[in-house]
Amino acid sequence: MISKGEQGSFYILSAMICTILAILSCMLISNISSEYLKCKQMEERLIAFNLAEAGIEKAIWKLKKDGSNYKGEEDTHLGRGIFSVKLEEKDDRIFITSIGYFFNQKKPGIREKIKVVIRKEDLKIELWEQG
Numbered sequence: 001m002i003s004k005g006e007q008g009s010f011y012i013l014s015a016m017i018c019t020i021l022a023i024l025s026c027m028l029i030s031n032i033s034s035e036y037l038k039c040k041q042m043e044e045r046l047i048a049f050n051l052a053e054a055g056i057e058k059a060i061w062k063l064k065k066d067g068s069n070y071k072g073e074e075d076t077h078l079g080r081g082i083f084s085v086k087l088e089e090k091d092d093r094i095f096i097t098s099i100g101y102f103f104n105q106k107k108p109g110i111r112e113k114i115k116v117v118i119r120k121e122d123l124k125i126e127l128w129e130q131g
Contacts, residue, residue: 051100055083
């Protein structure tokens, strides 16, 4: 049989163990939600980058197909976002800037930008710059 003094010690020990477990559980849940948000943001940035890359690829394809008639485009919808492409010609080079936007209901949008320099003569990429 347990005496009253031992019974009180048991309740205090049980309360301390429960408190420690509750604190550890809160920390674990906080870590999990933080990692989830980081992964979600990385996914959204990757989608925006892929949209910008799609704009670059479309511009090069259009230049090869239509020649110099292609001048770029604004707010082209693709998947879960849009991209815009601007072309600028200088000497024997074409400078292509593409911006991809991922839109979310909670945020105004995530943006990724790619700049590419290609030679007019063979439409080969000379420089690829992200940021």
